[in-house]
Amino acid sequence: MYFLYTIIASLAVFFILKWLKKRRYCTDLRRLDGKTILITGGNSGIGKETAIALAMRGARVIIACRDPDKAEKAVREIKLKSHSLNVLHMELDLANLSSVREFCKSFLQREKKLDILVNNAGMPGVLEWTDNNFSMCFGVNHLGHFLLTNLLLPRLKECAPSRVITLTCSSYKYQKLDFQDLNYNQLPFFTYCRSKLANIYFSQEVARVTEGKGVTSYAVHPGFVQSGWTCHYSILFRMLVQVIMWMFFVPCEIGAQTVIYCAVSDEAAKHSGGYFIDCRPATLRPFARDAAVAKKLWEASERLVNLA
Numbered sequence: 001m002y003f004l005y006t007i008i009a010s011l012a013v014f015f016i017l018k019w020l021k022k023r024r025y026c027t028d029l030r031r032l033d034g035k036t037i038l039i040t041g042g043n044s045g046i047g048k049e050t051a052i053a054l055a056m057r058g059a060r061v062i063i064a065c066r067d068p069d070k071a072e073k074a075v076r077e078i079k080l081k082s083h084s085l086n087v088l089h090m091e092l093d094l095a096n097l098s099s100v101r102e103f104c105k106s107f108l109q110r111e112k113k114l115d116i117l118v119n120n121a122g123m124p125g126v127l128e129w130t131d132n133n134f135s136m137c138f139g140v141n142h143l144g145h146f147l148l149t150n151l152l153l154p155r156l157k158e159c160a161p162s163r164v165i166t167l168t169c170s171s172y173k174y175q176k177l178d179f180q181d182l183n184y185n186q187l188p189f190f191t192y193c194r195s196k197l198a199n200i201y202f203s204q205e206v207a208r209v210t211e212g213k214g215v216t217s218y219a220v221h222p223g224f225v226q227s228g229w230t231c232h233y234s235i236l237f238r239m240l241v242q243v244i245m246w247m248f249f250v251p252c253e254i255g256a257q258t259v260i261y262c263a264v265s266d267e268a269a270k271h272s273g274g275y276f277i278d279c280r281p282a283t284l285r286p287f288a289r290d291a292a293v294a295k296k297l298w299e300a301s302e303r304l305v306n307l308a
């Protein structure tokens, strides 16, 4: 009898886990021939899977990464899996604003087109500082991408219709921004939540400042994904999280689906400034839709990165 109960319980757990991990795929099969796509942090995790999928559709894909060796290895893998030779990497460290400026300068010199910018790179909750003394999460996840997008906006406008896709996280809802302490660096998880909330306000403000100029903007929660973000933590934490990830998180290929959807779908384009989960628009908590806060963050960020 116990044997029967064990089998029934195992089957129940199996189907519950399967249901929890069920996700929608992007069913829009549009090709992207002739388009140039820039993906930050495209050498691993969701960014790499996005790069493979978009290169497969014919786009020229540029991954912007910190480590040239890892980037080169990723480029080889993306080419192999996508059967495309139109993939390359460029050096970018979002934790260093001079690196962001250097990157944009050489990108604009080298590349005549930019149709889709994917602000994918991200740091999980860590209590570190960037080269410019910003908290690592706020500095990399928000400020680095803020400067990058602003410096590339003229090219995105020239290439309109064009898109800016910014990876955020549903954990945005656990924190609010404190304008007295944007550089908050105390509890790692909350530091991460605040940076991901900043990504949402940023994405909305990109939509507002580019309204009528052919640039659309999307904030994407990719789901909880089995990627490499745990590499920033101790081996013990990694082992524990690995089990949880295996049980509840989805593979990177699925995590990339909503990004791909926002890159190609006409339906998504009707919701510029929107928040997307599982290949469809999702509703944000009211405080995360506050246009005045989004504008205030934009202006504060302009000052912090010295954007005239």
Ligand SMILES: NC(=O)c1ccc[n+]([C@@H]2O[C@H](COP(=O)([O-])OP(=O)(O)OC[C@H]3O[C@@H](n4cnc5c(N)ncnc54)[C@H](O)[C@@H]3O)[C@@H](O)[C@H]2O)c1
Residues within 6 Å of the ligand: 040, 041, 042, 043, 044, 045, 046, 047, 064, 065, 066, 092, 093, 094, 095, 096, 119, 120, 121, 122, 123, 140, 167, 168, 169, 170, 221, 222, 223, 224, 225, 226, 227, 228, 229, 230
């Ligand atoms: N994995 C999840 O469950 C999950 C959930 C919600 C949101 N996200 C978001 O998805 C995005 C992709 O994360 P992932 O899960 O693929 O993790 P990942 O760690 O595999 O990828 C993050 C990428 O960002 C790059 N990066 C980090 N700091 C950088 C810097 N200073 N300059 C340039 N590149 C830098 C890393 O090298 C890496 O390639 C992140 O923005 C993350 O916040 C992930």
